Amino acid sequence: MKLRAIAINTFKEAVRNKIYYLLIAFGIVFAFSSRLVSLLTLGDQVRVLKNVGLASINFFSVLIAIFTGINLIYKEIDKKTILNIMSKPISRRDFILGKFLGLSYTLLVALVSMATVFLLFLLISTGDIDWNILVYFCLLYFELLIIISISLVFSSFSTPILSSIFTINLYLIGHVLWTFNEFKTRLVEPITRIIIYLIYYILPNLEKFNLRDQIVSNEKINPMIVLTSILYALVYIAAMLTLAILIFNKREFK
Amino acid sequence: MKALEIRDLRKSFRSNFLFKKYEILKAININVEKGQIYGFLGPNGAGKTITIKCILGLLFPDSGQILINNKPATNPEIRQILGFLPEYPFFYDYLTAKEFLHFSAMLFSIPSKKASEVSKKLIKQVGLEGKENIKLKNFSKGMLQRIGFAQALINDPDIVILDEPFSGLDPIGRKELRDIVIALKNSGKTVFFSSHILQDMELIADKVGIIFNGNIIKEGKLSDLVSHSVQYYDVIFSNIDKKKVEANKINFVCRDESYIVRCQDINTMNNIIEFVILNKGKILSVTPIKMTLEDIFLKEIK
Numbered sequence: 247m248k249l250r251a252i253a254i255n256t257f258k259e260a261v262r263n264k265i266y267y268l269l270i271a272f273g274i275v276f277a278f279s280s281r282l283v284s285l286l287t288l289g290d291q292v293r294v295l296k297n298v299g300l301a302s303i304n305f306f307s308v309l310i311a312i313f314t315g316i317n318l319i320y321k322e323i324d325k326k327t328i329l330n331i332m333s334k335p336i337s338r339r340d341f342i343l344g345k346f347l348g349l350s351y352t353l354l355v356a357l358v359s360m361a362t363v364f365l366l367f368l369l370i371s372t373g374d375i376d377w378n379i380l381v382y383f384c385l386l387y388f389e390l391l392i393i394i395s396i397s398l399v400f401s402s403f404s405t406p407i408l409s410s411i412f413t414i415n416l417y418l419i420g421h422v423l424w425t426f427n428e429f430k431t432r433l434v435e436p437i438t439r440i441i442i443y444l445i446y447y448i449l450p451n452l453e454k455f456n457l458r459d460q461i462v463s464n465e466k467i468n469p470m471i472v473l474t475s476i477l478y479a480l481v482y483i484a485a486m487l488t489l490a491i492l493i494f495n496k497r498e499f500k
Numbered sequence: 501m502k503a504l505e506i507r508d509l510r511k512s513f514r515s516n517f518l519f520k521k522y523e524i525l526k527a528i529n530i531n532v533e534k535g536q537i538y539g540f541l542g543p544n545g546a547g548k549t550i551t552i553k554c555i556l557g558l559l560f561p562d563s564g565q566i567l568i569n570n571k572p573a574t575n576p577e578i579r580q581i582l583g584f585l586p587e588y589p590f591f592y593d594y595l596t597a598k599e600f601l602h603f604s605a606m607l608f609s610i611p612s613k614k615a616s617e618v619s620k621k622l623i624k625q626v627g628l629e630g631k632e633n634i635k636l637k638n639f640s641k642g643m644l645q646r647i648g649f650a651q652a653l654i655n656d657p658d659i660v661i662l663d664e665p666f667s668g669l670d671p672i673g674r675k676e677l678r679d680i681v682i683a684l685k686n687s688g689k690t691v692f693f694s695s696h697i698l699q700d701m702e703l704i705a706d707k708v709g710i711i712f713n714g715n716i717i718k719e720g721k722l723s724d725l726v727s728h729s730v731q732y733y734d735v736i737f738s739n740i741d742k743k744k745v746e747a748n749k750i751n752f753v754c755r756d757e758s759y760i761v762r763c764q765d766i767n768t769m770n771n772i773i774e775f776v777i778l779n780k781g782k783i784l785s786v787t788p789i790k791m792t793l794e795d796i797f798l799k800e801i802k
């Protein structure tokens with residue numbers, strides 16, 4: 247119940263902020279603009295439609311994840327509302343978990359609304375729905391959860407500006423991390439090799455969650471890959487939340 | 501039985517860059533009996549808020565013990581029987597008063613039906629009737645203080661901790677909230693409140709602890725601290741020739757044709773009164789002056 251109180255309140259705070267709707271609206275508008283782009287291109291218009299549409303929903307949902315994730319904990323500390331919460335019989339662990347659940351729900355609502363509008367739009371403009379897109383959104387959602395768990399870690403000890411920079415950097419690195427994989431096998435020197443291996447396994451490998459190329463080119467999606475990605479996400483999120491709780495346990499509220 | 505006991509509490513802060521340690525609390529000892537109103541008195545910056553934050557687990561003490569009902573305060577579950585009003589009412593401004601009380605109730609695992617009943621009662625008690633559905637961002641300072649009071653009482657706490665509860669209130673508001681504190685005591689609750697205003701202490705506190713510069717410099721029952729024995733008597737009289745008064749070796753201050761004499765004991769006072777009557781003077785007033793908390797306070801911090 248205490249956990250739920252934090253979660254519900256987090257959701258309430260997010261949805262009472264106009265930026266949340268603004269970002270969702272932008273996501274939808276940009277997804278619609280894929281129609282325009284597809285009209286301008288020669289060749290496979292459906293392909294362009296999907297490509298641009300998914301990319302814009304991806305972009306704006308990641309923005310929502312980063313900014314709501316970082317803002318909410320920091321605001322709590324900065325505006326000192328946390329004094330009032332942590333003086334109640336709630337553990338710091340439940341506070342972090344409650345925040346995470348609330349943010350997950352906030353993102354679910356945002357993603358589902360953008361996805362629904364986009365699927366309808368796709369249905370109207372192509373007369374057909376590619377159900378693989380649902381798999382795409384599902385994996386995107388897990389990626390978003392990883393992002394908010396990372397932003398929880400940063401905002402449990404740092405300021406919003408630093409947290410956003412860290413999180414955005416990790417997000418960008420997370421998408422090119424797979425290149426390390428090819429790179430690391432070629433290294434001979436043991437120390438650099440160990441470091442590169444460490445980085446590879448510690449940083450989030452977010453490209454695992456990107457199925458856009460397969461979907462756009464109508465490739466078959468391997469369910470095993472989807473499952474391992476989800477498993478990876480769960481383990482990663484658990485690790486990040488544990489870390490956030492450990493840091494938060496040590497934190498004083500002045 | 502002790503409701504709250506603090507033993508040898510120490511707390512220091514490190515400045516971020518130079519590793520210099522600032523000792524803020526130096527061996528704080530506090531004993532609050534069950535059912536008492538305890539006034540935690542000290543000037544600005546003495547360490548009242550820091551002590552309270554240690555009690556609530558918002559800050560971690562360097563050393564020392566804090567016991568609530570004889571149990572260590574480090575366990576969050578102990579806060580189930582605590583109510584707390586922070587010094588500055590920083591609450592979620594996007595919630596309405598009612599929503600805020602419900603949210604607070606949930607943090608104590610109070611079922612929603614009970615929460616509705618209790619919040620209705622509390623809103624009435626703190627004088628916010630009709631304001632339930634206004635968002636807190638549109639609340640005035642006084643209204644925030646009142647809703648803060650209400651949330652501190654949402655769990656029907658045994659021990660209520662109030663950090664500067666009467667600040668930012670008009671005289672009527674102060675009186676109303678003081679009455680709530682007295683009502684809490686009458687229903688058997690323990691109240692621990694901080695203030696730098698002596699009058700608050702004198703009006704409601706049973707016991708007072710004076711903190712100065714991170715030290716408890718005095719702790720005791722208000723009635724013991726403010727000795728009811730009179731310190732001195734001021735006698736004011738007139739209608740006597742100044743020379744006559746001077747001739748009697750009386751130490752006086754002259755003001756508007758009248759004389760003020762400060763007498764250290766009853767005998768001196770009687771002698772003065774006799775002198776005035778014998779010389780057909782007029783006694784304007786005889787006032788016994790008691791030691792106030794302010795005198796104690798000023799004496800102790802010297």
Ligand SMILES: Nc1ncnc2c1ncn2[C@@H]1O[C@H](COP(=O)(O)OP(=O)(O)OP(=O)(O)O)[C@@H](O)[C@H]1O
Pocket residue numbers: 500513514522524542543544545546547548549550551587696
């Ligand atoms: N984070 C901090 N780092 C260093 N010193 C601090 C910190 N917070 C507070 N202090 C110092 O601790 C002392 C006690 O502060 P505290 O807030 O407890 O005072 P107070 O008794 O509540 O005063 P007031 O009546 O003004 O509320 C002050 O001198 C303050 O400068």
Ligand SMILES: [Mg+2]
Pocket residue numbers: 548549550587663664
């Ligand atoms: Mg204070």
